[in-house]
Amino acid sequence: MNSLDHPTLRQFLAVAEAGTLRAAARRLNMSQPPLTARIRLLEERLGARLFDRSVKGMRLTAAGAALAEDARALLGGLARAEARVRAVAGEAEPLRIGFVSAALSAALQDLLRGLSAKAMPAPQLQEMTTPQQLEALERGTLDVGLLHPPARRLDDFEVRPLGRDPFWAALPSSHRLARRRALRFAEIAGEPFVLFPRAQGPALRATVESLVKDAGADLNVVAEAARAHSQLSLVAGGLGVGLVSRATAAQMTIRGVTVVPLKDTAERLFVELHLLAEPRTMAMLAKLIPLGRKGGK
Known part of the structure; x- marks a missing residue:
């Protein structure tokens, strides 16, 4: 076995991403013992410990993280090469x-x-x-x-x-501000918010926090949702106010939600x-x- 052959790299990445041998084995549709043996053999042949093992699972060591980065690049390059060959051969996918x-x-x-x-x-x-x-x-x-x-x-x-697109306020249609033609951010800063998870947009989330602080309030996030449709559905339920890009607002209509432009945040609060x-x-x-x-x- 070549230490870094295609199947071995796929199995190594599955363990790295799943965090446990059991979950990785399920993902690969194989039993756990041969996967365990393959990972141990890989470590032996490379002469490096790739995972820190604990009762909580498998975490990459520094050597493992380096291999994971290169493995993704190698496998991605192979997949793109295959697609390119098929395209040249007239079998474009x-x-x-x-x-x-x-x-x-x-x-x-x-x-x-x-x-x-x-x-x-x-x-x-x-x-x-x-x-x-x-x-x-x-x-x-x-x-x-x-x-x-x-x-x-x-x-x-x-x-x-x-391009970039400014964010507008998404309000429950029964909200006291829902009939306004435009709002200043300070008018909603003290409201409970329905937002995207911090990990999904840390810089944008920091901007929201800064705007709330500038308005003299503390950010109160009552719910998070990764998808705009989910966020707006929670707003429609009266859970809080949300922020939605102008383009998304134009394309997505949710009953019970009224979107109002924000007139003082276009240079700070936008999505690219x-x-x-x-x-x-x-x-x-x-x-x-x-x-x-x-x-x-």
Whole structure:
């Protein structure tokens, strides 16, 4: 067995991501003993301990984290190479596109219209958070990501900014401020909030906290939801007020929710949308939709 062959790297990553041998074995559809033996043999052949083992599960050591980073890059490169060979051979497969809910407006629609106009196969679409898309792009299970600016950059991928969109206030329709044409953020700063999880957008969450503090209030988050539809559903139930991008508000109507523009936060409270793809895919996409200026890697 080659220490770093394809099956071994897949098994190693499954353990790293699942956190336990049992969960990884289920994911790989194999029994646990051979997986345990394969991981131990990998460590022996590399001469390094890849996991710290405890009753709580398996955690990567520094050596293991280094291998995980390279393994994702290697497996992703193999997957992209396979797709490229098939494309050259005339067996082009549908693009696998991940998108955040904010991309449901013009960005995704423009992309789908461009693919349709070129008679390309219908893409495989999946709504995913930004971290989920980054992992899928690295592993080669996703070709295109429509996501918020990532906290980390991916080597060998190009980034194109697709613009920014301000956030507006989402209020229960029975709320005392719901009939206003526009609001200052200070008017909602003391309200209970329904927000996205901090891990999903730490910089944006910090901006919200700063705005609330500037208004002389303490941020009161009563619920969190990763998807805009879920957030708005909780707002409709009267749980609190939310924040939704202008584009999302235009595309998504939830009964019991009234969206009101915020007139003093456009320069601080906004969502950006980026497109990530490897260079050849990006070059193809640039012929289909306007992608704006080129971003860095």
